[in-house]
Amino acid sequence: MTSNHGSKDMTVDVLIIGAGASGAAAAASLSEAGFKVKCLEQGFWQDPSKYASASADYDFEMLTNWSVDPNKRQLDEDYPINIDNSPVTPVMFNGVGGSTILWTAHTPRFHPSDFRVKTLDGVADDWPLTYEDIEDYYDRNDEVMGCSGINGDPANPPRKPRQMPPLPIGSDGIRLINAFEKLDWHWWPSDNYINSEPYGEGRDACNFCGHVHMGCFKRAKASTDLTYWPLALNNGAVIETGARVRRVTTNSSGIATGADYVDAKGVERHQPARSVVMAANGIGTARLLLLSKSDSHPDGLANSSGLVGKNLMFHPFAMITGVFPEKMKTWQGPLSNFAMSQEFYETDESRGFVRGYTYQFQRSLGPGWVANGGFTNAIPWGDSHHEELEKRLGSMMAIAVIGDDLPELHNSVELDPDLTDSDGVPAPRINYTLSQNSRDLLDHGIKNATKVFETAGATDIYVDPLMRQSGWHLMGTARMGEDSSNSVVDKWGQAHDVDNLFIIDGSVFVTGAAVNPTPTIQALALRTADYIIANRTDLRG
Amino acid sequence: MASQHSRLLEAIMDRMIPAVGDLPSAGQMGLIDEIVELAAKQKRFEDLFHSAITAFESKNPDFLTSSESVQDENLKTFELNTPEHFNTIRTIVYIVYYKDSRVHKRIGWDGQPPQPQGYEMDPWDESVLENARKREPFWRKV
Numbered sequence: 001m002t003s004n005h006g007s008k009d010m011t012v013d014v015l016i017i018g019a020g021a022s023g024a025a026a027a028a029s030l031s032e033a034g035f036k037v038k039c040l041e042q043g044f045w046q047d048p049s050k051y052a053s054a055s056a057d058y059d060f061e062m063l064t065n066w067s068v069d070p071n072k073r074q075l076d077e078d079y080p081i082n083i084d085n086s087p088v089t090p091v092m093f094n095g096v097g098g099s100t101i102l103w104t105a106h107t108p109r110f111h112p113s114d115f116r117v118k119t120l121d122g123v124a125d126d127w128p129l130t131y132e133d134i135e136d137y138y139d140r141n142d143e144v145m146g147c148s149g150i151n152g153d154p155a156n157p158p159r160k161p162r163q164m165p166p167l168p169i170g171s172d173g174i175r176l177i178n179a180f181e182k183l184d185w186h187w188w189p190s191d192n193y194i195n196s197e198p199y200g201e202g203r204d205a206c207n208f209c210g211h212v213h214m215g216c217f218k219r220a221k222a223s224t225d226l227t228y229w230p231l232a233l234n235n236g237a238v239i240e241t242g243a244r245v246r247r248v249t250t251n252s253s254g255i256a257t258g259a260d261y262v263d264a265k266g267v268e269r270h271q272p273a274r275s276v277v278m279a280a281n282g283i284g285t286a287r288l289l290l291l292s293k294s295d296s297h298p299d300g301l302a303n304s305s306g307l308v309g310k311n312l313m314f315h316p317f318a319m320i321t322g323v324f325p326e327k328m329k330t331w332q333g334p335l336s337n338f339a340m341s342q343e344f345y346e347t348d349e350s351r352g353f354v355r356g357y358t359y360q361f362q363r364s365l366g367p368g369w370v371a372n373g374g375f376t377n378a379i380p381w382g383d384s385h386h387e388e389l390e391k392r393l394g395s396m397m398a399i400a401v402i403g404d405d406l407p408e409l410h411n412s413v414e415l416d417p418d419l420t421d422s423d424g425v426p427a428p429r430i431n432y433t434l435s436q437n438s439r440d441l442l443d444h445g446i447k448n449a450t451k452v453f454e455t456a457g458a459t460d461i462y463v464d465p466l467m468r469q470s471g472w473h474l475m476g477t478a479r480m481g482e483d484s485s486n487s488v489v490d491k492w493g494q495a496h497d498v499d500n501l502f503i504i505d506g507s508v509f510v511t512g513a514a515v516n517p518t519p520t521i522q523a524l525a526l527r528t529a530d531y532i533i534a535n536r537t538d539l540r541g
Numbered sequence: 542m543a544s545q546h547s548r549l550l551e552a553i554m555d556r557m558i559p560a561v562g563d564l565p566s567a568g569q570m571g572l573i574d575e576i577v578e579l580a581a582k583q584k585r586f587e588d589l590f591h592s593a594i595t596a597f598e599s600k601n602p603d604f605l606t607s608s609e610s611v612q613d614e615n616l617k618t619f620e621l622n623t624p625e626h627f628n629t630i631r632t633i634v635y636i637v638y639y640k641d642s643r644v645h646k647r648i649g650w651d652g653q654p655p656q657p658q659g660y661e662m663d664p665w666d667e668s669v670l671e672n673a674r675k676r677e678p679f680w681r682k683v
């Protein structure tokens with residue numbers, strides 16, 4: 001039975017679903033402008049001092065209770081995902097801070113060309129906005145999250161100085177960089193939302209423990225529980241944790257009226273709201289919209305275009321691992337993304353594919369991780385075991401190829417007919433196939449990364465041509481556009497079908513670009529919040 | 542863990558990680574209790590682990606009395622035919638072995654968890670950008 005929470009004074013101006021990267025950014029802006037904001041989050045607050053990187057069992061925890069894969073983690077607040085039809089597993093975290101609790105915090109920006117792929121390359125669609133439209137929002141987001149990096153990158157437009165200098169490159173990093181320079185290929189220190197010096201309230205500098213993907217014990221990595229949420233809560237925003245939304249509710253005119261959810265004690269509740277902002281990520285939002293069928297929205301909420309759940313993009317991702325003859329303590333420093341190359345970012349048709357990719361430079365971790373393979377196959381058991389461990393420990397580095405992902409209708413999120421979460425809510429099923437363009441792009445990246453490792457003097461090179469556990473970027477399942485028959489939301493993130501419903505997570509992406517998405521997700525969330533603040537005073541109680 | 546499963550796991554570990562230097566093979570290092578305790582820290586993993594051992598036992602009833610070369614063949618077949626089960630056993634065996642202070646001593650690993658100490662690195666040095674800075678901007682104008 002649904003508890004009677006429907007009295008007038010419970011109604012909030014803005015109900016945000018999901019307390020991750022995007023929900024937090026919007027909550028801080030909207031609450032600062034005086035909107036009454038409530039967020040429903042199925043997960044809980046995390047205590048950084050309890051993160052498993054400080055436990056002796058960190059290698060085990062990484063593969064189980066702290067896995068990035070919700071199907072392996074299996075906490076009550078996670079929802080299972082049917083991945084039988086996908087060579088890529090989606091990964092995420094469900095809690096306050098969302099997936100930024102586990103992210104590696106590499107924070108490149110889209111290139112101006114990424115918003116114009118139809119005009120420039122004749123593929124997919126242009127975005128209904130430009131790089132310039134969100135540039136200021138990128139800067140605002142950097143300010144709150146705190147960006148380490150340095151100006152002058154020739155592969156990207158000039159921009160404001162970062163808040164902190166880059167993270168150190170390390171002697172291992174120098175080795176890769178020298179190879180890129182020998183080949184005359186671009187490289188640049190990565191932008192990271194990881195403190196290279198103390199920045200933000202109570203947030204220390206990184207101490208190079210490497211395990212950035214297990215939550216940051218030092219609070220050096222920006223997760224939104226540490227950055228935006230304290231600001232939002234200070235402005236009066238409220239988060240209810242352990243609150244799993246079942247559906248967004250609508251009235252007979254099809255207008256959003258709030259959400260039905262199960263609270264932390266298992267009680268069914270309704271939260272009334274004047275507007276609803278979806279921030280449950282590229283899978284969670286599509287799932288909820290599909291679950292929110294009603295007479296006025298028979299195919300799911302905001303789905304008159306039929307595009308909710310369609311065009312799922314992940315970023316095709318390959319990993320090339322090299323083993324060097326020297327010991328370089330490659331476990332010291334953030335595992336991922338200390339530097340990058342965008343030599344092959346823009347389209348060059350002579351390569352046989354459109355769009356391009358970024359190379360991300362990766363390190364390695366300790367013996368348990370190395371023995372179990374790291375980014376490649378586990379070291380063999382039997383007679384060669386000790387020799388192989390000795391070879392790889394402290395000597396292994398990797399280069400990731402992260403490619404532009406273009407939308408395809410058949411790549412999708414649907415509701416699974418059988419699978420449910422711990423509250424009985426239908427779980428999502430993913431359908432994903434790698435396009436030929438993505439395959440060609442990855443193969444090109446693999447060939448050239450192999451050349452880098454050979455140039456750098458690696459003795460053994462291993463290739464993972466499509467990393468399974470690489471679905472960290474969840475995009476495209478409620479795309480934005482001008483035309484309501486061909487998109488779900490407009491350029492402000494407002495649903496074409498429901499004028500008090502907004503979507504602010506990666507679902508709205510039109511194309512994927514060849515960089516990590518979160519600064520762009522957050523910039524768009526801030527922009528949508530500004531739009532609401534400036535144009536939707538009607539939503540205030 | 543049932544004692545016949547403990548003996549089986551010890552024998553598997555002996556083949557997986559042979560003796561080296563002054564260390565005996567992994568099955569002789571007294572690690573079984575720790576493996577069982579660690580596996581129990583997550584229900585999904587624990588179930589998988591026990592079903593992997595049971596599956597191995599049912600497929601290889603004579604493993605304990607077989608020669609080393611036959612044992613290796615049994616393990617290879619198990620690895621090939623039931624990779625999820627094999628990987629579960631291998632994963633936890635490797636994790637517990639490389640958590641052990643005797644192993645740390647041998648491979649020169651300091652043995653601390655990554656936090657709270659972390660590690661030290663030389664600070665950021667801008668001179669690494671000397672060459673990279675020479676490149677003209679090449680991002681695609683729109």
Ligand SMILES: Cc1cc2nc3c(=O)[nH]c(=O)nc-3n(C[C@H](O)[C@H](O)[C@H](O)COP(=O)(O)OP(=O)(O)OC[C@H]3O[C@@H](n4cnc5c(N)ncnc54)[C@H](O)[C@@H]3O)c2cc1C
Nearest residue numbers: 018020021022042094095098099104105106245505516518
């Ligand atoms: C291991 C890992 C590494 C990554 N590395 C990078 C990186 O280096 N750079 C980068 O840019 N990005 C990275 N990402 C991706 C990045 O974390 C996401 O792009 C970003 O967090 C997405 O923000 P979001 O607000 O859309 O969703 P999320 O941050 O995923 O938050 C969604 C929230 O919604 C909640 N929710 C979902 N459904 C419901 C429901 N029914 N009821 C209530 N609450 C619900 C979830 O619990 C979750 O907390 C990484 C992700 C992972 C997992």
